Amino acid sequence: MNRKSAVTIALLxxxxxxxxxxxxCNTVKGAGQDMKSAGKAIEKKAETEKTY
Incomplete structure (x- = not known):
């Protein structure tokens, strides 16, 4: 293997x-947004179901 092909492989x-x-990074950000949305939905449901 010559130097040029080694550099090409390294760059690739x-x-x-x-x-x-x-x-x-985009995947983790999206998962975080999904979890935040689910948490808000749970909070909203808990607020509507509380009896005190």
Whole structure:
């Protein structure tokens, strides 16, 4: 393997790692928003069902 192909492989690997980490950030953010929404729905239901 020559130097040029090694650099190309390294750049490709770095690009894939960066792309994967960026998409993971969006996934975690979306999951957090879903959990927040579910929590608000539970709070709302608890408020309507409380008897005191």
């Amino acid at each position: 690997a770095i690009s894939l790692l960066l792309g994967g980490s960026l998409s993971a």
